[in-house]
Amino acid sequence: MSTLQTLDRGLRALDIVSQSPSGISVADLSRELDVHRAICYRIVATLEEHSLVTRTADGRIRLGVAAAVLASRFEPQFAADVRPVLHALADKTRATAFVSVAQGQHCVVIMVAEPEGTLLRVGYRVGSSHPIERGAAGIAILALRPESPGDSDAVRRARADGYSLTRGQIEHGAVGIASGIALPQGVGPSTGLERSVGVVALDGLDTDRAADAVMSTAREIERLISV
Structure with missing residues (x-):
């Protein structure tokens, strides 16, 4: 080429x-x-x-400021491409699906999709924030970063498994599963585009099936943002 x-x-x-x-x-x-x-x-x-x-x-x-402008223009495109994929994940797992982004030492929810016809839902909303080292979403993002001596066992396990699974870390009784969305080649974490996709449910979540679905969705999103 x-x-x-x-x-x-x-x-x-x-x-x-x-x-x-x-x-x-x-x-x-x-x-x-x-x-x-x-x-x-x-x-x-x-x-x-x-x-x-x-x-x-x-x-x-x-x-410079033009780099920030380009990044801001990417967000609507990202949302439009990912929204149907996120809804499909929610319906497949019968759980609340989400995309989170790293923001300093916190993890912030930027997209949420609820499964059709489900009455019992987790209070996971756009703008929800928690420390990045707690909860499946943040741990999945940390697992995509280069290995560090300070990595927790949860981050090491997520790096090995390809996903993070946590119970009750953000909300009592809630089970969360998330997988990091790898950045396109040549894009570093400092661009502020570190993301993860996952699901959260209060009970009845088939964790093995959900983990497979979450990882498959993460790969699909990576394909969408790389083309």
Whole structure:
């Protein structure tokens, strides 16, 4: 496959900058890109012209406002693509299905779907937030991150199994199952797109069947956001 080298370098530079929340110097960026510093300056200047990066007072490079605008435009597209898949998961498992996103040290529900014809439902609503290390949704997101000595047993188990299963951590009597949604290649956690999909129910959840359905849904969402 033929690619444009300059465009490729610019996109790689954006990815590197996105993984440096405190900013990165031009010298360090040029080393990461393996290009001469003069070429790196031109790449940065071009990205800066389009507000994709900006310079701090000490000259370090950070993401610019245009990167946030692009991310915000992705959200409606994500919601439109994922909503029918999430409803299908809810109906298949007879449980409340959800998509959650990492936000600092918390996990926030951004989408919810209820199964048709079910009267007993869990109080899981858009905007619900809990510490990322508690509950299936947050643990599933942590399991997608690189291994760390500080990982809990729950995160290690979720990484090995492909999903997290928790009982009563967020709501008494509730069982939650979630699987992380892997980011497209080249996109880092610092973009703020770390997500998981899962289901939660108060009782009667067939956990083995639900785990298979949740993992299958996570792979389907990954396919949708990668095309």
